[in-house]
Amino acid sequence: LEGKKTTSRRRRAPCLKLKARVLKTPLKQAATSHSVLTEIQPDCQPLTTPPKPKEILPADPWTPTSNLKILISAASPEIRNREQRRELSNSTSEVLQAKHCLQEHLSGDEYEKSQPSRKEKSLGLLCHKFLARYPDYSSTAENNYICLDEVAEELNVERRRIYDIVNVLESLHMVSRLAKNKYVWHGRHNLSKTLQALKKVGEDNKYTQQIQMIKKREYEHEFDFDGERNEEMARSLGSNEHSEMSFVELPGMEFRAASVNSRKDKSLRVMSQKFVMLFLVSTPQIVSLEVAAKILIGEDQLEDLDKSKFKTKIRRLYDIANVLSSLGLIEKVHVAEERGRKPAFKWTGPEVLTDSQESITSKEQCSKNLFPSRGKQNFTRHPSLIKLVRSIENDRRKIQSAPTSPVKISASTDQNLSAFPSKMAQVPAMAKHQLEGQSKKVKEMKMKLSGSALESNLSSPEVVPKPDLPHTTAPSQQPVLTQPLGVGPLSHSPVSPVMLPQTPSGVSYAIYLHPSQAHTVTTYSPSFMLQPLPCTNVTEIKSINSKVLNRITTEEGDNQIAKDDPTKSSTAKERSTIKSETSSQQCLKRSQALQDSNLIKRCRSDEESLDTSLTFFPSGYLIALTQCTHGNKAGFSNKEKAGVCSLQHTTYSSPIAGVIPVTASELNTVNIPAFHITPLNIMLSPTSIAAAPVLSNPCLNSSNTSSAQNPSSSLLNFTLQHVGLIPAGVQVPANPVLQHVPVSSQPENVSHSSENRNFCYFIFLSCYSPNLLSKSQTVTENFFRTPGGPNTVSSLSANSDGTDRISQGTLYIPQRKLEVSED
DNA sequence: TGATCCCGCCAACGT
């Protein structure tokens, strides 16, 4: 028991071998037998993890010096510039811990005996060490090659452990295999794209629903293992026929990734990706190991959902989680449960935009052409392509696998595509291109937005732009836009009005209707609020919490014990743990109780300091009615401003609807996430609808005017009826006149006479989507079919300056009206 | 105790 790893291993080997043959790694079909285990065990004493030797090992590589080195590398800011608080505290604690050990080493000689503790050998620490060797963002100049042997040796670990790390990194495309024993380091260069792709796949996989389902069952019956229930559940989960999802690749990297070897499962990699997906699709972004394990298991083997399998899965998840934690992507938390707390992890990585929010269209369009059958597999290898890929892989492998085959592909990550004969390769490239361009645009827009918000006096509280926060992780990798959103009014909370920078071009409005209050709307809508929203770009709607906060209930979410230390300024973070109900049903069910005092407090403070990071957008039905005119020439007087503000405030109390002014010219800048919601059976009372126009609070308008045109009431009615907002027979008042509006708040503020301005009306039936929207393109493509045909859309989206206009007088009715992803 | 997860056997793969 001298402890030397190698020694003990050697000693142990024969014994294990014997036993193992019988029960350990079952030969394919041989099932593990515990009885055998117990019987045999006595014979071969060790057969267990060697007890931690308490003696010292002079030869042990873990000398104080090495410890120090590790500490330094782990903490070195130059090397690891990426992290912030979270990870910082993370690694800091680790470092401290290690330091502690170090001190022990130094202090007492007898202490030197202490073997590296289990902790010091943890995968997490090892991963930190590993990561410290490479830059977050690799530059071609540096040594981006990873030689497993070397690394293993340098880090003093078995190679096996390195595989664990590399496999996870590979799943994030942070490294890719070049050849035997050789990997290339990509760093975080592709991270955001990878995450985006993963999120997309996760959504397509309906992970959100799966999670929901599991939680539900769990809740209903105290979850009993070996119960039929589980099998049932597994079946239902697995029955989603997309269970064969394989490794998600990244455009431009697929072949390299594929070359990793054709070992079919690639389990750890795939598991890692799926695990990440779970975070990306859930809100709050907290995933308990249990749920994750169940989903991951349920997906492939619906049959035996036995305990051991579950345990194993959990073990693997821990391995993965350790690596992800080292990367600063997740952080451990605990969620309170009826019985004690359950381990869980919280996503702390960059916020990821949904494809549907960003460039789903471009990507999807491209891929759809290739994979007409399903959009869902955009980044997953399509079955029909496997053969092709295989053959390519084979060729490639031949070239690559020569022992120590030198890197023959240029180190750059995405440029070798052209080398591929397959035209498939070009698609991803295109998508990527667009993606990049778009995110750039998003960034610009965001900047513009916050800039104008700053100068706008209208900037009542909510417009106070949040100073650019340092990125939590990869600096500059994600658009600022992607900052944690979430705050807010979550799923059921009423949408709070938003103030956006005023635009000289006019105003327009949108109506927000929260499903949870739909019933109210149907009958009477005293709280129907009209919000004058000066806006330039509705690219991002900033909202603040309304006083009436809804419960953020997620079986897990609620219970989550914010174990965050108070020192941590986790506002955005915390807020991001809002749950967006995908199910309208649930939305309706949820009560609107105030949730936690923090939120309330924050809400209050919002009035002054306003954390505007919050950007959620109602996703839902959008109806644009152009030709509605309004406006006045009065500028914004202070008084008016005040009025607006107060109006706005009152709205917080129980806004069930809101209107966002949007001029036609801004139409294309409005971002709305793809439909997530079912249109519900919301019916608007005619009066409510009529109110919309009223919103064009005169005080918002600039003096310039255009001919006064009244909105076509028939058009309006038609539209509303068409989408089921009002009963067929009902007619909405034709002319939006203030007095018709049942505005319950500050009527005096809306009583100005108005002049005319062109703008269009948007009506949203919303189900809040905490996700940020970003691209105008999304809106236009998802909701409108311009008369000009498909090209119109392209041209609109192609224009980045946001000046495109949709011809006025046209009623665009979304064609995908009832296409809901929800179900 | 239950949560973590290190350790290393050995099957599957690749050459």
Add this chain to the structure above:
DNA sequence: ACGTTGGCGGGATCA
């Protein structure tokens, strides 16, 4: 036949 990968699960540690 041998080296590389990496699934897997016992059981040591940690909290």
